[in-house]
Amino acid sequence: MVWSIPMVSRLEHPTKILNKYAGNRLLAALPEPAIALLEPDLRQVTLPQGVVCFGAGDAIDQVYFPRTGMISLFVTTGDGDMIQTSSVGCEGAVGVQCGNGPCLSFTRAIVQIGGNFWVISAPRFEVATSRSAELRELIFAYIETLWAEAQQNAACNAIHDGSSRLCRWLLQCADRTGSDQVLLTQEFLAEMLGVRRTTVTLLAQELQKRGILRYSRGRITILDRAALEGCACDCYEVIRKLSTVAVPQSPARSLASFLR
C-alpha cells in the first residue's frame, strides 16, 4: 500500500502550522519537514473521560497527541484489577511505537481527563516515520523517557505511601492539563493508585482539612500548590524533569544529560 505524502515544498505557511500544534509539546518540537509529513493526516478530536483508546493486546490503530486532555496507561491483572503505570498529557503521545511498524499494545489506554487530541492513523504515522529521521529520533527518545517513567513509577509504588503518591498524581494531572482544577472522580483516583475508594476519600479529606486542596463532586481544585509539592514524593520532580527532556532537538543526548 502506498500513501500519498505531501512534499515539504508544498507547505505554504510552515510557521502557522507549527503554531497550530503548540498545544502538544511533542508535535511542537518536530522540525518543519517532519510536521509537514504528518499534517495532512492529523485530525482534531474531542474525547470524553473513559474512552478506551485501545485495550491490552489490541493492535494500535491510532496515535494520540493530547492537547488539553490526558490519557492513562493501565496494566490489567488476571482478576480484572487495573493499575496505572503511566499517564500522558500535552507533553507526549500515546501509541507512537507503531511508527516502527504494526504492533500490539501492552497496556490499556484510557482517556483519564477528557479534552482535545490530535489523532493520526497508525499506518499513516508509520509511513511518515519511515520518511523522517527526525521523527524516528524523537519517537525513540520519547519511548526512552516513557520507559524511564514506568521504572520510576514502579519504584514509587513499592516504597512511597498513598498520600504522597496521591499528591504526585494530582500535580502531574495539573501539569499535563495545564490547569489547577483536576476533573477526576474518587473511583478513578483509586484505580490510578491501586487502592480502595474509601482510602482515596480519606486521603483527599486529610489534604482538604489542611487547606491544600478542595474536593467537590469529581472536581479537585489545588489551593496551595507549594504545600502539595511538599507532600508529594520526590518522584514528582524526577518525572517532571524527565518529561521536559523528551522533546528537545537532540532527545537522546538530552536524556543522557539528565541522567548525568
Place this chain on the structure above:
Amino acid sequence: MAAYTFRLLDGCGEVEDETGVNFGHPDHAIRYARDVVHELMRNRELETRSWRLDVYENGDGPICTIPFASIDPTLDHLIPNLRTMVEGISERQRLLKEALHAADATVQESRALVARSRGKPYLASRFGRSTIRD
C-alpha cells in the same frame, strides 16, 4: 445490605467517608476497613501508628474501631507484652494530640472573640472551618 461509613481520627480532628460502602454483613465491612487501614499506613507506619479508623453502620454508633497499631505489620516481631505496650502508647499519643489540637482551637477562638468584641479584624475561618464555634 447496610451502608457502612468510615471515620478517621488522626489526632488533629476527624475526616469521614460519608459516602460509605454497602455490605451484606458487618464482617465484610470490618475486613474492608482493615484493608483501608493497611493502605493508609503502608510505607508510613511510624507516622500513622497513633491513628484510628471507626466503622459505622447506617449512621449509628461505631460497630468497630481499628487502632492502626493493632494491625501494624512492622510490630509483628514484638513479643505480645511489648506490642500491647506500644499500642497503648500510640493510643495515648493520639489522645494527647487531640488535646493539643483542641487547646489550639480554643486559643484561636478566644483571640477571635476578643478581636471581634473590640471591633477589630479576626481570623474568621481556618481550613474551611469557623474559628468561632457555634
